[in-house]
Amino acid sequence: MMKFFVLAMLWACAASLEDLTGKMLTFPAESNTAHVKLNSSKDDFSAVTVCHRTFTDLNRDHVLFSMAVSSSSNAFLLFWDNTNKEIEPHVKEAKAEFRGFDYKLNMWHSICATWDSKSGLVQLWFDGLPSIKKYVSSGSNIRGRPIIILGQEQDSYGGGFHDKQSFVGMVSDVHMWDYVLSSCEIQRYLNELNFTPGNVLNWAAMELQQIGRVVTEEKFMSCH
Numbered sequence: 001m002m003k004f005f006v007l008a009m010l011w012a013c014a015a016s017l018e019d020l021t022g023k024m025l026t027f028p029a030e031s032n033t034a035h036v037k038l039n040s041s042k043d044d045f046s047a048v049t050v051c052h053r054t055f056t057d058l059n060r061d062h063v064l065f066s067m068a069v070s071s072s073s074n075a076f077l078l079f080w081d082n083t084n085k086e087i088e089p090h091v092k093e094a095k096a097e098f099r100g101f102d103y104k105l106n107m108w109h110s111i112c113a114t115w116d117s118k119s120g121l122v123q124l125w126f127d128g129l130p131s132i133k134k135y136v137s138s139g140s141n142i143r144g145r146p147i148i149i150l151g152q153e154q155d156s157y158g159g160g161f162h163d164k165q166s167f168v169g170m171v172s173d174v175h176m177w178d179y180v181l182s183s184c185e186i187q188r189y190l191n192e193l194n195f196t197p198g199n200v201l202n203w204a205a206m207e208l209q210q211i212g213r214v215v216t217e218e219k220f221m222s223c224h
Helices: 002-015 183-190
Strands: 023-027 035-038 047-055 062-069 072-081 086-091 109-116 121-126 129-135 147-150 169-177 208-211 215-218
Touching: 047 062, 047 072, 047 183, 072 109, 086 109, 086 121, 109 183, 147 169
Parallel strands: none
Antiparallel strands: 023 169, 023 215, 035 147, 035 208, 047 109, 047 169, 062 072, 062 147, 072 086, 109 121, 121 129
């Protein structure tokens, strides 16, 4: 009986992880409720790399990635500012602004962002093109239990959503590392080649919770 219980517990833990390889999350409607919560046990970050792919027709501000801790709702946030046509990485409430990217509607874009607490520098990689590096925040780690959300921007820890900041479209291939990924590894991710999967978030082994109108589907690709 005890052996069966242990096996059942192991199965339950394994079953909570989803392999989303070849799949995408579809956010089909503007709302202040629909989102996906991604679970991670990591609670101390001296560095961060986040990569993901998005597809949208939004012609307004919208969130790309939102991680909050209890002391900071914008612990690590990626946000598209449509007025200024810029991607804004936020780290512990400080932000940088990156312009000049060809963020076209109705096509897949690969976006990566890196930050290191020692230097305080943040950098973006957009469809294989690196940005300059800019200073945001240094001297201390991001600490605390993270709440990581796709589809909504957190104005409070795990909440404070606004429909006009929500994401509408598709998201795929989300990975997160607790170190700065090398430029070669980022290029391998962007080209969908063999790369080191995220050790904080791994699209092939993701523990997630879908809230509201969010659909998991096969990712559509261009056929040649």
